[in-house]
Amino acid sequence: MAAEQTEVVTESNRCAEIVSGLLRTETEVAVDAEGVNLGRTGPLTLLQVGTRDGRVYLFDIHKNKVLLQPGFLKDLLESTKIVKIIHSCRGDSAALRAQFEVNLHNVFDTQVAHLEIEESKGKRLPVELKLADLCDMYGGNSAALESKDDIKKAWMTTAGYWAIRPLKPEMIQYAVADVIVLFALYDNLISLLHEKGLYGKFQKSVDVEIVVQTDSAVDKRKQELLTSTVDAILKEIATKCDRREYQCLEDLNENEARAIGLCRTDQIIRSSSTFKKIRMQSVDKFVMETEGKIANDPMACEVSGGLYGKLKANESEYIGTDLGRRIKILLNRVGKIQMEQLKSKYSVDTPLEYIRGSDFGPIRSIRVDEEDNAIRRALYYRVTVRDLLVLKKQYQENPRAVEINKGLHNKIRFLATRSGHCSRELKHLSKELWTTFVQRYGREHKY
Incomplete structure (x- = not known):
């Protein structure tokens, strides 16, 4: 032009x-x-x-x-x-x-x-x-x-x-x-x-x-329609497996191959051995493709934003198997790449709205007392402060609606009482929340 x-x-x-x-x-x-x-x-x-x-x-x-x-x-x-x-x-x-x-x-x-x-x-x-x-x-x-x-x-x-x-x-x-x-x-x-x-x-x-x-009701209906479509296709696959019409992943058409990739764990548990074998072949193919992409271009794990979550779900499905061990190795590699990208992509003062959605998980997983990189540490402080401010507001508005699970309880206790590398703002906020939760639940909350 x-x-x-x-x-x-x-x-x-x-x-x-x-x-x-x-x-x-x-x-x-x-x-x-x-x-x-x-x-x-x-x-x-x-x-x-x-x-x-x-x-x-x-x-x-x-x-x-x-x-x-x-x-x-x-x-x-x-x-x-x-x-x-x-x-x-x-x-x-x-x-x-x-x-x-x-x-x-x-x-x-x-x-x-x-x-x-x-x-x-x-x-x-x-x-x-x-x-x-x-x-x-x-x-x-x-x-x-x-x-x-x-x-x-x-x-x-x-x-x-x-x-x-x-x-x-x-x-x-x-x-x-x-x-x-x-x-x-x-x-x-x-x-x-x-x-x-x-x-x-x-x-x-x-x-x-x-x-x-922007309309949660519309989004819910769309997701329900997708789920019902996938479920219907999976039932068809299960029937064909029972009839021995399908023996391997290559037998599936395009619709069926996509559906098997979207299969939930509870659907696999109830299925036949042939169905489980085909599902495993589908996951194996996904893992092989991901391994190849990352070998050729480490940025591949960043371009596909939900990659880590999908791998994590597949890992829990195949714990104790060779495929599960390959997924675990791949998860570790993806995690290291994401951590390296955090310090190359962001600065200590990057606005929170500039942080990619797929990076919030890795940021929240940072072990701040062991972290020696100033950028990653600053990102952890600021994201955690934002998360705790949201939690504080929700608790003030309706305490009964806030679920304080064991992980969150322990995290706030650690930040309030033991973390030596906490920012002043985060330390103050976590102490305030810890005091509130101790008053309501006690120091050792039962879950």
């Missing part, structure tokens, strides 16, 4: 002028957002809007939050007349709703369109795709997205990357690419949806995605 077609917008007057023009002349715009851990609480820092004739406006929300107020971008994003083409809108929508009270309307979500088309082919557990893969599948300029993975690795390892100002050339390139490819994708997908009679169902699914991260 020519440089003159891309404009970084920081001034309110210029924003109002652009929005007014778009509302007059456009029927569709391509939209994307960037931010730090973007979502309901992760700050939205940049909003991109593209047009069919190749113009891309990068609205710098980090510098000027007024740009998303009424009279500015809010009017465009909430317009029922202009289609907003977005790839996977739920994170962007959650940030807009929670942080700016902007409610998206008339959205065409390319990810949702893909999932609906896949479901119409009989795939009950269709896989979400990256934008580049979607372009390859349905027609679009995926070449414009070739550098995205390299740039993504940079911002995955740099705290607050999308809050860096001024915007770097590669940041602008990344942000622009995300919207310029959407129009060709939109034209092809909307044609397919109408051709297959799926457009009405698609619109209802988009309405769910717009609110799913």
Whole structure:
């Protein structure tokens, strides 16, 4: 894209002028957002809007939050007349709703369109795709997205990357690419949806995605639907195992292979030996793939945020087996990589909202009395202070609703009475909570 077609917008007057023009002349715009851990609480820092004739406006929300107020971008994003083409809108929508009270309307979500088309082919557990893969599948300029993975690795390892100002050339390139490819994708997908009679169902699914991260009832219904679908497929697999139609993982189709990977421990315990064997083969395949990714690129464990939790669940399933021992070794390696990344990715004063969700677990697991790295120690203090402040507030509002388990009780006692490396704020807060809990439960609370 020519440089003159891309404009970084920081001034309110210029924003109002652009929005007014778009509302007059456009029927569709391509939209994307960037931010730090973007979502309901992760700050939205940049909003991109593209047009069919190749113009891309990068609205710098980090510098000027007024740009998303009424009279500015809010009017465009909430317009029922202009289609907003977005790839996977739920994170962007959650940030807009929670942080700016902007409610998206008339959205065409390319990810949702893909999932609906896949479901119409009989795939009950269709896989979400990256934008580049979607372009390859349905027609679009995926070449414009070739550098995205390299740039993504940079911002995955740099705290607050999308809050860096001024915007770097590669940041602008990344942000622009995300919207310029959407129009060709939109034209092809909307044609397919109408051709297959799926457009009405698609619109209802988009309405769910717009609110799913900010409406707990909607999120619960979506999760219940996924669970019921997985359970139904697992029952089918179990029946085929009992009939000896299935003997190994390779016998399963795509839907079944995904379902077996999502199987819960209680479902495995009640299953046949063949079902258990297939489940073990599925976990073994996942472990082998993860071992390969980490051997080739240690950053692989960071890119897939829930990796540690999934490995931990699988470890408990196979304790005492060779597979369990391999998982334990892999967990130790992933844990060490995550700990090393904490000190390279963050600083002692990194804002808490810039910390990735997948890093809070490793931070909370730090043995602070044994920790010799100042950055990791500072992160532990600040995250623990935040956790205890939340606990204190909840306890003040409704003591009966707060569950004080043995681990939490011992942690607060340790911080209050024995930790020699505690920050002053954390020491004071933990002593206050410890005194409160001793008064209510006694020094040796029974669990």
